[in-house]
Amino acid sequence: MLKILETAPEVNSVTPLDEVIRGAAQRVLAKALEVEVADYLERHREHRDEDGRALVVRNGKARPRQVTTGAGTIEVRAPRVHDRRSGHRFTSSILPPWMRRSPKVAEVLPVLYLRGLSTGDFKDALSALLGENASGLSASSIARMTSAWDQEYRSFRRRDLSDEDYVYVWADGVHFRVRLEEDRLCTLVLIGVRKDGAKELIAVEDGYRESAESWSSVLRDLMRRGLRAPVLGIGDGNLGFWRAIRDVWPETREQRCWVHRLRNVLDKLPKRLQAKAKEALHQIMYAECREHAEEGIERFVEDYGAKYPKAVESLRRDEDCLLSFFDFPAEHWQHLRTTNAIESAFATVKLRQRVTKGAGSRTKALLMAFKLLDMAQQRWRRVTAPHLVAMVREGVPFTDGTQVRNAA
Numbered sequence: 001m002l003k004i005l006e007t008a009p010e011v012n013s014v015t016p017l018d019e020v021i022r023g024a025a026q027r028v029l030a031k032a033l034e035v036e037v038a039d040y041l042e043r044h045r046e047h048r049d050e051d052g053r054a055l056v057v058r059n060g061k062a063r064p065r066q067v068t069t070g071a072g073t074i075e076v077r078a079p080r081v082h083d084r085r086s087g088h089r090f091t092s093s094i095l096p097p098w099m100r101r102s103p104k105v106a107e108v109l110p111v112l113y114l115r116g117l118s119t120g121d122f123k124d125a126l127s128a129l130l131g132e133n134a135s136g137l138s139a140s141s142i143a144r145m146t147s148a149w150d151q152e153y154r155s156f157r158r159r160d161l162s163d164e165d166y167v168y169v170w171a172d173g174v175h176f177r178v179r180l181e182e183d184r185l186c187t188l189v190l191i192g193v194r195k196d197g198a199k200e201l202i203a204v205e206d207g208y209r210e211s212a213e214s215w216s217s218v219l220r221d222l223m224r225r226g227l228r229a230p231v232l233g234i235g236d237g238n239l240g241f242w243r244a245i246r247d248v249w250p251e252t253r254e255q256r257c258w259v260h261r262l263r264n265v266l267d268k269l270p271k272r273l274q275a276k277a278k279e280a281l282h283q284i285m286y287a288e289c290r291e292h293a294e295e296g297i298e299r300f301v302e303d304y305g306a307k308y309p310k311a312v313e314s315l316r317r318d319e320d321c322l323l324s325f326f327d328f329p330a331e332h333w334q335h336l337r338t339t340n341a342i343e344s345a346f347a348t349v350k351l352r353q354r355v356t357k358g359a360g361s362r363t364k365a366l367l368m369a370f371k372l373l374d375m376a377q378q379r380w381r382r383v384t385a386p387h388l389v390a391m392v393r394e395g396v397p398f399t400d401g402t403q404v405r406n407a408a
Contacts, residue, residue: 040090065077153367163226166192166193166227168230168392169252171189187369188214190218190222197385203221204366209240216248218244232392236256237260255324256324261315265315266311277300331385332383345377
C-alpha cells in the first residue's frame with residue numbers, strides 16, 4: 001500500500017490517459033474542421049471568375065491557437081478559406097474565430113466564481129481539470145467576465161418588454177442553501193413561450209415561494225416594463241403566484257401542475273395502494289377529453305373517498321384548473337400539464353447548488369441561477385406545433401384539443 005501511494009501521480013500531473021483523451025479530442029476537432037471546409041468548397045465549387053478560376057479556395061491554415069475544452073486545453077490550426085465573392089466570407093460554425101473555450105467549460109466558470117473562489121485562484125483551480133495551459137483564464141479576464149455577468153443580469157432586469165409577448169408562462173421557485181444566513185434563498189423564476197413557440201427566460205428574482213406579495217412584486221415589475229398578460233399560467237398549486245396573477249393579470253387562465261398534484265394525492269394514501277392509485281391518476285391526466293377525465297375523477301372518488309377523504313380532497317381542489325389544458329391545442333398538452341419545462345431547467349441549477357454546497361451570499365446565488373438558466377435556454381427547444389401558439393394568442397377556440405371551426 002505504501003509503495004502504491006509513493007508512486008501515485010500528483011493530482012496536477014498529466015497522466016498517459018489525459019494525453020490520450022486530449023490527443024483524441026485534438027484529432028476529432030481537426031477532422032471536423034476539415035470536413036466543414038470541404039463541404040463549403042464543394043457547395044460553392046461552381047462559382048468562378050471570368051478566367052474560369054475558382055472564387056472559393058483553400059488558403060492554408062490559421063496560426064495555432066489554444067482552445068480550452070472539457071478534455072483539456074488543445075492546440076488547433078484551423079483551415080482557412082479565401083472566398084473572393086463580394087459580400088461573402090467563410091466562418092466556421094464549429095470553431096468561430098473568437099472562441100477560446102467551449103460552452104461546457106463556460107458553464108463551469110460561474111459555478112466556481114459563485115462558490116466564492118477568488119479571481120486569482122481560477123487559474124490554479126482549472127489547471128487541475130483542464131491542463132496547465134488553460135487559455136483565457138487569467139485573473140484579469142475572469143474579473144472582466146464576472147463584471148460582465150453582473151451587468152448582464154442588471155440589464156436583464158431592466159429590459160423593455162413592450163415588444164415581447166409570452167402566451168404560456170411557467171412559474172416556480174427553487175431553494176438554495178446560502179452559507180452564513182439562516183433563511184434559504186428562494187429564486188422565483190418565470191419561463192415563457194413566445195408566439196413563435198420558442199421558450200425564453202422571463203424573470204429570476206429573490207423572494208418567497210408561497211408569498212403572494214413576492215410574486216406580485218415580480219409580476220407588477222414585468223407589467224410596468226410593458227409585458228402583456230399571458231393566456232395561460234402553469235404552476236404548482238401551493239405557489240403564491242396564483243393570488244398574485246389574479247390581481248395583476250386577472251384575464252390569465254390557470255393550469256395546475258399534475259406532477260405536483262399526483263405527489264400530494266399519493267402522499268395521503270398508504271403505500272400498498274399508491275401504485276394502483278397512481279395508475280388511475282395517470283388515466284385522468286392523459287385522458288383524451290375533458291369528459292373522460294371528469295369520469296376518471298368520479299371513479300377515484302368512489303374508490304378512495306370513504307377511507308381516504310384527504311386524498312380525494314387534494315385531487316378535487318381547483319379541479320377546473322387541473323383540466324384547463326383541454327381548452328388548448330392537443331399538441332401542446334404535453335407542455336401544459338406540468339411544470340416540467342421549468343423543473344428541467346432548474347435541474348441544472350440544483351445540481352450546481354448541491355455541488356457547490358452553498359453559494360456564499362443571496363446575491364451570488366441569485367446570479368448563479370440567472371447565469372446558468374441563461375446558458376441553458378440556448379438549448380431549449382420550441383414547443384410542439386409552434387404555429388398553433390399564435391392562434392392561441394389570437395383567441396382561436398379549442399375544445400378537447402381540437403380547433404372549433406365556425407359552421408358554414
